[in-house]
Amino acid sequence: MYGVGFGIGAIGATTILNSGLALSARTTAFKNATGITDVTILNALNTLDLGLISNGLDTKMKALYPVVGGDSAKHSYNFMNPSQYQLSFSSGWTHSSNGMSANGSSAYADTGINPIVALTSMSSGLSIYNRTTGYKTGFDIGAIDSSNNNFYGHINYNATYPTGNAIQGDRFLYTSSSNDVGLITFNRTANNVANTWIKGTKVATSTVTSTSGLSNANIYIGAINWTTFGGASYFCARQYSLVAIHNGINDAQAANLNTLVQAFQTSLSRQV
């Protein structure tokens, strides 16, 4: 059940700001790594962290990029561990307080996360907060290795191939997809269970048994890392304001994650 109620004395609190806000250890570490001092942002991060902890979602996250601070340096940091999986951006990204915008021609970000190394087979997922409406050709996040092991998701590619989930298996579509914004989660929890959620609501499920392995190629954002085509390709022109790479989650966890992320975005006045 989603709940937030921590104040002074929050779990692992190590920093108390002049405002009286007590930051969690994770928020403190992120603050120290990024140099962010904006109290609104820190409060939002702290609330997000406390919610992840209270809902048992923090242990699910391999990486979470909150995309706050407005520039490439601050956007590059992984909230779960700032010294791990820092994003490497190609040229061509535009960064702002609303998030990071790929140009659809050449821009991508390398997470440094190789699924076969970092993730659990048949229990993993990708969540991405999209702020761009309409069809955009390109892949939003993921990888396909030389053995055609898929690990990707795409949002509203076109009318024929709208939002699709290919987490360690063949791609399946959300066939009623049209204008998918907000938090979109592409997820697999078993060789015959894969789900797509949009804003916490399950919109597509696959029960096709997959025998694919985890992709052996770094996950990219803003394009797909398709090793057969030499790496970054099918660039996508969208604005993203949170990206998470995580273990497999269930319906309740997906709904809770959406609630937390939506509250996070709302507190930063960039919700969609």
Added chain:
Amino acid sequence: MNGIKLTTIQKEQLQGVYFAENIFFNCVQDINNDWFVFLSEEDKLYLRNTEFEWLNSEIESEYVPPILENPFA
């Protein structure tokens, strides 16, 4: 979309090179197989007073993307 058209030698000099702590050049080919690089305003700020500053003075030209095969075919 407009970008900076490069010679092959320029592309070889830039591709994959970091010009900020966490930003590297990524060049792509257009429909004629000419190389292009795209720079955001933040990228251009980082290029000032570096060996790559010349890019900020380049005139941009229209980029026509290559025709990609349907990835879902």
